[in-house]
Amino acid sequence: MSGQGRRAVSVLSGFLGSGKTTLLRAYLQRRAADDIVVIINEWGAVGVDHHLVRTATEQSVLLQGGCVCCARREDLVRTLRELLDLEQGGKLPPIRQVVIETSGLADPVPVLFTLATDPVLRHHFAVASVVVTLDAVHAGDLIDRQPEVGKQIVAADRVVITKPDLSSAGRVAALTARVRQLNPAARIGVSCLGEGAEALDLPDEAEPARAWTIDPPPAVPHPDVHSATLGFSAPLDWPSFSVWLGMLLEAHGPQMLRIKGLLDIGEAGPVVLNTAQHTVHPPEHLAAWPGGNWEPYLVFITRGIDPARIARSLEAFQCAGGRRGLRATRIDQAFGERS
Ligand SMILES: [Zn+2]
Incomplete structure (x- = not known):
């Protein structure tokens, strides 16, 4: 303390x-x-x-x-x-x-x-x-x-x-x-x-306590940031997903603040996906699904792009890649507070 x-x-x-x-x-x-x-x-x-x-x-x-x-x-x-x-x-x-x-x-x-x-x-x-x-x-x-x-x-x-x-x-x-x-x-x-x-580490007791000047929170803290969590009606086609993701990041990298996912690509285990703007951590293929009740998902946090547009483009790409009828289902949306 x-x-x-x-x-x-x-x-x-x-x-x-x-x-x-x-x-x-x-x-x-x-x-x-x-x-x-x-x-x-x-x-x-x-x-x-x-x-x-x-x-x-x-x-x-x-x-x-x-x-x-x-x-x-x-x-x-x-x-x-x-x-x-x-x-x-x-x-x-x-x-x-x-x-x-x-x-x-x-x-x-x-x-x-x-x-x-x-x-x-x-x-x-x-x-x-x-x-x-x-x-x-x-x-x-x-x-x-x-x-x-x-x-x-x-x-x-x-x-x-x-x-x-x-x-x-x-x-x-x-x-x-x-x-x-x-x-x-x-x-x-x-x-x-x-x-x-x-x-x-906690600052030394000897270190002078910081004098806080605290203003009330700003009214619009995160202009134009959206997020959406998608599920899918069928396993994703991985090769076409990889191509689509590369194109998305190429075109809109700075606006794709974060993409994270645990993807079902029709194999025994999922693919773990994690990007922050242009940085794509190499996708990790897991041998099996992690314990607990994991459902496949894909989270987008974007600035200045509606995630629904991204979902539609992913659906279209998957259809072209052989996953006809694949639909993105929206699980949840989260925003910063708007006022
Ligand atoms: Zn906030």
Whole structure:
């Protein structure tokens, strides 16, 4: 605990695909402590990262189907109050630290605002730090194109520049200078493959507490962002899907903020798909479906494109590729709050 007996909250933010989950996993493995609770917020309706983290700590909670800085703010309050009740009722070990991994689009400031103004939470939780991951390969472009990235940098106490091995020393130096310009007070570190996880350590007691100036949340936090989760009426034809995906990313890469999926391609196991803008992690063919009740799905988070258009184009491509009659069925849609 810190801040006059209050439980410390670390807000971990960073744009889609910037390495938040890798950093968090490394931190939890290093600490291996039962006094850390993790709250993971995913914009899409199907949480994948959550299952990656669950192996490291059982005490994780998933907030999905919307962003914690806008649409899911009340859920965050409810979750933290429930954790507090569980701890006070002896059903959870004393909580030293809560790590909130925000959706990649979240502005940390409304989260801080929520913690600082909720009449119950503000007595029991204190923000220890805002840690923001920045991808060394794409952050330069993203700062110009995606308004959330600048907001995350400005709100950060610590910025962790990730994937330097995929970039160059010159680009890392330029990015560092850019971050420094936006937020002269942030501590900036460089991390490779989850190194630098100490950024999530609680600040020393001796370190002066940060003086927060917190403005009310903005009215339209994520202009023009949409997401949709699709299911399919039949297994996908993988070769034609690969071609379609390549063309989609070629034409609209910067607008395809995230594509994630667990795809049924008619084999024994599924294909795991994960892209963030132009970056496509090599699709992974699993030998069998993971345990639990997994249904195949495909999540799109887009900026400036209606996911329904993408679904129609995928259907047309699959029909041309031999999957006649394949239909995309919409499972769920999630938006940021609109006002
Ligand atoms: Zn939001």
